Amino acid sequence: MIQSIDARFDKIRREREEAPKEIEKLKEDFDFFKKAMEQDLSNLEELKKERRKGERELEEIELKFGKSKLKLDEVKSNKEYQAVLKEIEELKELTFQKEEVVIKWMEDIEIQEKEGAINDLRGQESQKEYKNKEKEFSQRTIELDKEVRSLNEKRLQLSQKVDKDLLSKYDTLRMNLKVQVVAPVIDAVCQGCHLGIPPQRYNELMKGGSPQSCPNCNRIIYWEDDRES
Numbered sequence: 001m002i003q004s005i006d007a008r009f010d011k012i013r014r015e016r017e018e019a020p021k022e023i024e025k026l027k028e029d030f031d032f033f034k035k036a037m038e039q040d041l042s043n044l045e046e047l048k049k050e051r052r053k054g055e056r057e058l059e060e061i062e063l064k065f066g067k068s069k070l071k072l073d074e075v076k077s078n079k080e081y082q083a084v085l086k087e088i089e090e091l092k093e094l095t096f097q098k099e100e101v102v103i104k105w106m107e108d109i110e111i112q113e114k115e116g117a118i119n120d121l122r123g124q125e126s127q128k129e130y131k132n133k134e135k136e137f138s139q140r141t142i143e144l145d146k147e148v149r150s151l152n153e154k155r156l157q158l159s160q161k162v163d164k165d166l167l168s169k170y171d172t173l174r175m176n177l178k179v180q181v182v183a184p185v186i187d188a189v190c191q192g193c194h195l196g197i198p199p200q201r202y203n204e205l206m207k208g209g210s211p212q213s214c215p216n217c218n219r220i221i222y223w224e225d226d227r228e229s
């Protein structure tokens, strides 16, 4: 039955319209995780910079501390001695404070690394899902193209057996259901029905010349260079 073949055409068309949307959705998810991973890395970089800064400050304090200790041997009065002791006490306190700060940065780094690892894992899973779906669809496309070719042949055979007037009326009716009459063909795929154009017809289309129509949806088709879009 021509009608059942056409119903199958419609179903194939819907599948070929829906799958790219699903793929697009998965890609958006993956992009989201990719951004999160990039953000994690830059956060980590920032935290490490702060830690290094704290460590450098600690080293400077350490140097001052050493100098003050040397001064203790050179002092001449008790008053001077007390002053240097006070200086040393202050440096000790400062060291303690700075060490606390550095430890805080190290803890933050550890937390950030854990969060980053979780996002990494999610991102990898998301990428896998997206790539798998894409691969699956490209394999499915080959199957569908094959099915469309065989359906086209069947339809042609059947159409030779039915009443020409009746068939033309039916085809017109079917065509009228579609709003868009003209469709571009990108990379051998009709953008009206998203089905593949047979290679020979596609070659003719690229060469130009006489107007062509899509063997699947009957829309008038024209070639659009996919490298430009």
Ligand SMILES: [Zn+2]
Residues within 6 Å of the ligand: 183, 190, 191, 192, 193, 194, 195, 214, 215, 216, 217, 218, 219
């Ligand atoms: Zn088409």
